[in-house]
Amino acid sequence: MGNNRFQSIINSEKPVLVDFYTDWCSPCKSMDPVLKQVKEKYKDDIRIIKVNVDRYPFIATQYHVQSIPTFIIFKNGRIEWRATGTRSFQEFSKELSNSIQNRL
8 A cells, every 4th residue: 555545545534444553463463353343333434444564664654653553543634533552342433433423
């Protein structure tokens, strides 16, 4: 994924949840079931993408990702919410509901 493609994805009016991760990160892997739940609940209202910071360090640097996992919700190219470390489904639900309501 090049920077241009990433920019076009996050410039969506639909909220985009970006998971910054690496393959070797155990906490990152532990988030997969939570993200699956989020995707199932919000499938029509959000987009979820994963960015491997080892493969795309320029994107991670651009958004000051220094710890993983880091999650950022973008809408219209702007950061709506940001968190580092593991998160619960409930935390994602709260933030995504806010982003989705603000879109309506």
